[in-house]
Amino acid sequence: MLEKPNLNYIKDISEGDKNFENNLLLSLKTEFPKEYEILKNNFKQQNYLKVALNLHKLKHKISILGIPLAFEIASDFEQDIKKGHTERYETLLVVLDKINVYLSSI
């Protein structure tokens, strides 16, 4: 089962700096949905190398949110898609959807 995203890493780095926290969260909330959409479009058009690059960028955001299992799923798919393997795409979408929902809720 996928862990719940959390802000522990951000809090650790910020050490109470609210300005930093707000800027970083705003960046995640703005960039994640955009990059996710780009990934889905590239997948539809079978631009798999671009999908791998999109996912690479998303991976950092996933790691910030403290969800190692999601990071692992994304890393595995990044390797898969470079070889044209798409079997685990649906699993990836479930993970990315959950993160998207979380980011829109905070």
Add this chain to the structure above:
Amino acid sequence: MTCIIIDDDESSRLIIKQLCKKYSLTVKKEFSSAIEAIKYLNTKKVALVFLDIHLPTFSGFDFIKTINNSPKIIITTSDKNYALEAFEYKSVIDYLVKPITQDRFKKFLEKINANTVKISKNKSHLQKENFIFINVEKRLTKILISDILLIEAKGDYINIKTDEKNYTVYATLKKIKDKLPESLFLRIHRSFIINTSEIIDIEDNSVLIRKYVIPVSKTYKSELINRLNLL
């Protein structure tokens, strides 16, 4: 100390900037493109470059190959797989895996400070506690302790690996361990002592130190884990 950040991901830049601010590194400028950074460095000097590998059109490695009189480069990436390639470049001094923790950033700064100490020591008198003298072919050779990456036992000899050179010395691991600061060095296998500030990552039963993959034995693994500031 001045630096620039090259990363096409805004969240990465924000985090590195925050860490720099906390540890008094001055971020002169940030770039989402390596080409823009090269143009900047053609006219300005900085001490450090935080460099992402995965950049659009012109990668981090392209940047390293292109830049003249390179500042010290710290690779920042979500990918552990490029460490071996990264350390092939002389200008690369560290490899930070994202998300960068405070503990790992502090270790990077300790390394920078050790290098600064090394430079200033060359200009000043010898300070006993920072050096070790080893007997190499009947000659006493001075090594800066912070330069030691790892030590491997080889029969009656030990092999001391540093940034620049490897030294084979007639001694035991125990003997050299007693001469090294406990805060920095740790035995992780019957045949290996490592400089813990040089650890890039740990996977199962091995540790990556620069380009060296070193085994960790069960006996020493818990002590190694205790040393780490795990999240």
